[in-house]
Amino acid sequence: ATLSGKGGAGTIGRLREGFGLDDLDVTTNAQGDLELSAGTHISDNVYTDVTVGADGRAEVNLNLTLTPNVTARGSVGSDGTTGIGVYFEKDY
Template identity: 35%
Template sequence: LIILSKRLTFTDGTIGFQGSLVPYLNLTATTTTSTATVTVVVSGEATNPKFTFSSVPALPQDEILAQLIFGQSMSKLSPLQIAQLASAAAQLAGVGGSTSLLENLQSAIGVDDLDVTTDEKGGTAVSAGKYLNDRTYVTIQKGDKPGSGKATIDLNVGRGVKLRGEANDAGEAKGGVFYEREY
């Protein structure tokens, strides 16, 4: 499960059928932030799942989402992060439009991916990625701390093999070969 850029791993759950071909879900994912343990339950038909959030210690729903997605309190979020949070909450509640704030911005500036992330210490980074062609993908990332910028290029050479090169603000560079297979 991915909520904004936060990946959660399901730790418990069942998927079954209740009279139709649409699966019925009852899945639980739990993660620990710096101040709370957050549990997300996904339940209902797979075509219209319901999301339930809880935390220990008990927090208001908006605070749970802020902790889950950004790892910090609502009071410490930037205006862009608050807009992202509102968009995520609306989409999870089933009332949001199909296009989020980041998707609108992504379309306006002509990139394929646009992401705002927050690390465990509250540091924020913005990254933008673009496919130059069907084999080449470039990402630029800049954080709020000096020396946190980097550029990455991925080249798909075929049969699941990718070459990756990366350079950062300090002039350091590295490269690697990766194998990826999708099922």
């Protein structure tokens, strides 16, 4: 289940705007636990989001747009998991 706040003037949209966020999502993970994600652009080419689960787990993601087609992404979780990658994306 997902309650997304990327647009519109609903409750999530008003909260998103009130906190100055680009995204605010309430979801459930594969185990059915509630998760809250909040994200924003901290500069023109840097986007970050934080996800916090009802189980206490948290994750921070950072996306750096290098070119219109290349993005570097990194993440770190409260459980010690980390990830990094460079992604090529192209719309056809």
